[in-house]
Amino acid sequence: MKQLTVLSGKGGTGKTTVAAALVQLAGEAVIADCDVEAPNLHLLLGPRIERSYALSVSSKALIDEDLCTACGVCEEECRFGAIRELKVNPFSCEGCRLCKYLCPVGAINMVEQEGAEVFLGETPYGPMVWARLAMGEEASGKVVTQVRMEAQAISAERGLELIITDGSPGIGCPVIASVTGSNLVLMVAEPTISGRHDLERALDMSSFFNVPCLVCINKADINEQEAGKIRESCRSRGVEVAVEIPYCEDLAEAARQSRPPLEFTDESVTQLFRTLHAQVMERTGTGSVKLP
Numbered sequence: 001m002k003q004l005t006v007l008s009g010k011g012g013t014g015k016t017t018v019a020a021a022l023v024q025l026a027g028e029a030v031i032a033d034c035d036v037e038a039p040n041l042h043l044l045l046g047p048r049i050e051r052s053y054a055l056s057v058s059s060k061a062l063i064d065e066d067l068c069t070a071c072g073v074c075e076e077e078c079r080f081g082a083i084r085e086l087k088v089n090p091f092s093c094e095g096c097r098l099c100k101y102l103c104p105v106g107a108i109n110m111v112e113q114e115g116a117e118v119f120l121g122e123t124p125y126g127p128m129v130w131a132r133l134a135m136g137e138e139a140s141g142k143v144v145t146q147v148r149m150e151a152q153a154i155s156a157e158r159g160l161e162l163i164i165t166d167g168s169p170g171i172g173c174p175v176i177a178s179v180t181g182s183n184l185v186l187m188v189a190e191p192t193i194s195g196r197h198d199l200e201r202a203l204d205m206s207s208f209f210n211v212p213c214l215v216c217i218n219k220a221d222i223n224e225q226e227a228g229k230i231r232e233s234c235r236s237r238g239v240e241v242a243v244e245i246p247y248c249e250d251l252a253e254a255a256r257q258s259r260p261p262l263e264f265t266d267e268s269v270t271q272l273f274r275t276l277h278a279q280v281m282e283r284t285g286t287g288s289v290k291l292p
């Protein structure tokens with residue numbers, strides 16, 4: 001099993017479009033969307049949902065009023081100010097369990113929260129797993145791990161060698177959960193000052209976890225100076241820059257119409273994605289390259 005994770009240091013670089021194009025070129029792969037706070041790969045690939053389930057991601061304290069003696073210990077000791085007048089505010093409760101431990105009469109229980117929904121479906125390009133985190137939930141790393149476990153199970157069941165994962169933007173907990181164990185990270189960068197800085201942070205993060213990276217500069221022609229600085233930054237880090245994708249209105253139109261990107265691109269742009277796909281396959285060591 002080989003795992004390719006598509007990341008970007010920031011949002012808006014076209015990461016999901018690039019991931020969707022690679023999925024279209026992969027022949028058949030397991031597809032995972034680990035951008036659980038704002039999943040949208042499924043919007044481009046249009047999977048048919050086969051199964052979904054709620055996932056518990058955190059627990060909150062609940063006071064049993066019949067047992068509570070109103071001693072006030074829990075309210076005094078909660079570091080998050082989540083207990084007021086013997087009521088727990090679930091939006092403030094961090095689920096640390098201290099109050100449960102301290103309550104002298106065992107009046108506090110921890111109640112599991114269904115904070116995410118996981119979906120399994122079929123696309124024309126292979127099975128897909130994705131999830132949506134409930135509003136206000138923060139335990140996205142746990143949900144990412146669940147999506148990846150489902151994808152790995154499908155890969156093993158169906159004998160599909162490649163998992164293509166669309167990760168979260170940034171370098172936070174869900175990104176780290178997406179990166180670990182990947183065979184290759186494809187970083188999609190845009191040539192802007194903030195895009196370069198965010199890319200550099202993301203490259204440092206991947207380097208820390210010892211995951212090899214390849215960089216694809218998307219919309220490379222919108223700022224040649226910054227594109228040059230990205231190439232230089234990658235060179236100084238020993239990171240290879242893959243084929244560059246110019247700004248392409250067809251890709252933006254595909255996203256607007258929620259369609260797979262290569263349905264809209266002309267042959268010259270499609271050929272660039274074929275080259276990118278071949279570079280990625282070579283770096284992941286994934287079998288022969290299937291061209292459509």
Ligand code: SF4
Pocket residue numbers: 060061077078079080081082083088092093094095096097098099100
């Ligand atoms: S579980 Fe922790 S955060 Fe939640 S109410 Fe109890 S002490 Fe406060």
Ligand code: SF4
Pocket residue numbers: 063064067068069070071072073074075086102103104105106107108
């Ligand atoms: S520590 Fe237990 S008994 Fe005391 S106020 Fe809190 S819930 Fe009630």
